[in-house]
Amino acid sequence: MTRYCVIGAGPAGLATLKTMLDEGHDVDCFEKSDAIGGHWNHDYDALHLITSRDVTGYEGFPMPQEYPLFPHRDHMLDYFHRFADAFDLKGRITFNTAVESVVPLPTDGPIGSAGWRVTTSDGAVRDYDGVLVANGHLWDPKIPDIPGEFTGTQVHSGSYRNTGDIDGKRVLVIGSGNSGCDLAVDAAQQHFDTHIVIRRGHFFQPKTFFGRPRSELAFLTEFTPEEQDLIARLMMRLKVGTHDDYPGMPEPDHGTLAEGPPIVNDLLLYWIQHGRITVRPGIERFDGHTVHFADGTSDEFDTILWATGFHASLPFLDESLLQRRDGIPLRVGAAVVPLDLEKLYLIGMIGARGPQPPIYPIQAQIAAKMIAMHESSAGGFRPLAGPLTSSQEHEWRIDILRHIWLEQVDRTHDALRLLSHVPA
Numbered sequence: 166m167t168r169y170c171v172i173g174a175g176p177a178g179l180a181t182l183k184t185m186l187d188e189g190h191d192v193d194c195f196e197k198s199d200a201i202g203g204h205w206n207h208d209y210d211a212l213h214l215i216t217s218r219d220v221t222g223y224e225g226f227p228m229p230q231e232y233p234l235f236p237h238r239d240h241m242l243d244y245f246h247r248f249a250d251a252f253d254l255k256g257r258i259t260f261n262t263a264v265e266s267v268v269p270l271p272t273d274g275p276i277g278s279a280g281w282r283v284t285t286s287d288g289a290v291r292d293y294d295g296v297l298v299a300n301g302h303l304w305d306p307k308i309p310d311i312p313g314e315f316t317g318t319q320v321h322s323g324s325y326r327n328t329g330d331i332d333g334k335r336v337l338v339i340g341s342g343n344s345g346c347d348l349a350v351d352a353a354q355q356h357f358d359t360h361i362v363i364r365r366g367h368f369f370q371p372k373t374f375f376g377r378p379r380s381e382l383a384f385l386t387e388f389t390p391e392e393q394d395l396i397a398r399l400m401m402r403l404k405v406g407t408h409d410d411y412p413g414m415p416e417p418d419h420g421t422l423a424e425g426p427p428i429v430n431d432l433l434l435y436w437i438q439h440g441r442i443t444v445r446p447g448i449e450r451f452d453g454h455t456v457h458f459a460d461g462t463s464d465e466f467d468t469i470l471w472a473t474g475f476h477a478s479l480p481f482l483d484e485s486l487l488q489r490r491d492g493i494p495l496r497v498g499a500a501v502v503p504l505d506l507e508k509l510y511l512i513g514m515i516g517a518r519g520p521q522p523p524i525y526p527i528q529a530q531i532a533a534k535m536i537a538m539h540e541s542s543a544g545g546f547r548p549l550a551g552p553l554t555s556s557q558e559h560e561w562r563i564d565i566l567r568h569i570w571l572e573q574v575d576r577t578h579d580a581l582r583l584l585s586h587v588p589a
């Protein structure tokens with residue numbers, strides 16, 4: 166009898182578990198915490214989605230209409246509980262049990278072709294015909310190496326909860342991704358003397374145009390992605406102006422939304438113009454409570470909030486099995502398949518722009534299709550990761566345009582269809 170392992174019961178793990186159960190598989194799902202929902206259990210209190218209610222749910226399981234247009238963190242968590250309850254998933258999950266190692270079973274064939282041995286924190290060792298990894302990629306804090314030492318309070322966005330975590334009055338937020346913008350706004354709204362390091366300019370996109378979420382403007386769908394990018398920039402120009410309208414804001418070093426990171430925040434720019442947030446350039450060094458900036462200025466701060474992102478970590482896998490570029494594991498098969506590793510599937514190791522939950526069932530379906538192809542082959546294996554690795558571009562990005570990732574999905578289904586005709 167074949168048996169599969171799902172690691173994690175966050176949004177990606179839940180979608181994967183449901184897909185695997187729907188396909189009739191015998192599945193063990195291990196969750197290291199005591200709850201479903203992943204990081205939505207402990208994100209900061211001020212967190213609201215940047216994607217809107219009506220597009221962020223899994224396909225076929227919309228978010229309730231009583232949620233606001235941009236749901237709060239707690240709505241998101243409530244939604245995942247509703248999903249887990251609707252499909253009776255919680256009883257299928259082993260909570261408080263971390264997967265500690267995932268090792269390929271010995272074989273003369275390709276790595277993973279004989280399956281994987283999984284060791285969990287309760288000491289149990291089990292062999293599986295396939296492992297579906299959904300451990301998230303936004304939990305291992307990335308803190309850059311900056312000369313000197315800062316001796317004030319330091320908190321990373323992944324563990325920041327609210328302004329109660331801030332000591333003193335002067336706070337420096339380092340990083341201007343969506344976390345950095347949210348944290349700076351949170352501090353400014355509570356009257357902290359708030360500064361934010363923005364070392365390169367972005368287009369800060371508003372959440373709505375004409376009162377509607379950007380992704381729900383029907384007229385935009387008539388245009389190509391490139392035309393949509395141009396129209397959105399024109400509308401932004403009308404609504405927020407340019408970097409010159411915000412003191413200290415660097416000019417974007419790119420010309421289109423597609424080329425820069427997708428930062429969606431109205432309030433950062435609002436509070437900059439109200440003098441409650443000061444924009445600072447990159448940091449040169451620390452000295453006690455003093456921060457020296459690249460423009461030669463320096464200031465004292467009580468607290469630093471690091472909003473410098475996360476490492477994409479797979480701590481239960483031997484790193485020598487993975488190939489990375491810029492710290493990200495290289496993948497094929499719409500980012501599901503780590504290079505040349507058979508029967509190991511990554512669900513959620515991608516951030517195709519737009520809502521994330523709809524991505525996970527699509528990736529889980531690709532894994533399920535590959536699993537079905539293995540199961541229908543003599544000996545329970547046919548080369549799939551190998552042929553995909555040699556025929557597809559090796560994806561190094563997490564942030565990728567949605568239409569490009571969807572093309573990868575189509576190409577992967579086509580490739581698997583062709584491979585299914587090759588004798589195993």
Ligand SMILES: Cc1cc2nc3c(=O)[nH]c(=O)nc-3n(C[C@H](O)[C@H](O)[C@H](O)COP(=O)(O)OP(=O)(O)OC[C@H]3O[C@@H](n4cnc5c(N)ncnc54)[C@H](O)[C@@H]3O)c2cc1C
Pocket residue numbers: 172173174175176177178195196197198200201202203204205208212213214215216221262263264265299300301302303304344481512513519520521522
């Ligand atoms: C602050 C923030 C705001 C966001 N806002 C949006 C938004 O507006 N719209 C949107 O669509 N997306 C948003 N996202 C993206 C978000 O990451 C995804 O929507 C989603 O939560 C990722 O789900 P996941 O299951 O991959 O990861 P997680 O939510 O991280 O879940 C992973 C789960 O795996 C478990 N786990 C990890 N390691 C192990 C192990 N070794 N053994 C067992 N269990 C393990 C963890 O305990 C956790 O429960 C946001 C992300 C962040 C951080």
Ligand SMILES: NC(=O)c1ccc[n+]([C@@H]2O[C@H](COP(=O)([O-])OP(=O)(O)OC[C@H]3O[C@@H](n4cnc5c(N)ncnc54)[C@H](OP(=O)(O)O)[C@@H]3O)[C@@H](O)[C@H]2O)c1
Pocket residue numbers: 212213214215216303309322339340341342343344345347362364365426427447448472473474475516
């Ligand atoms: N409200 C929401 O929905 C919401 C909120 C938070 C996060 N998210 C999502 O969660 C994911 C992670 O976002 P994130 O903001 O935590 O991480 P992120 O997108 O990786 O952003 C990290 C930021 O840190 C900056 N940085 C890195 N090293 C630096 C250094 N040495 N000095 C100064 N700045 C430095 C980067 O600047 P450079 O660009 O210059 O490298 C970047 O602005 C994203 O997908 C995001 O959309 C969503």
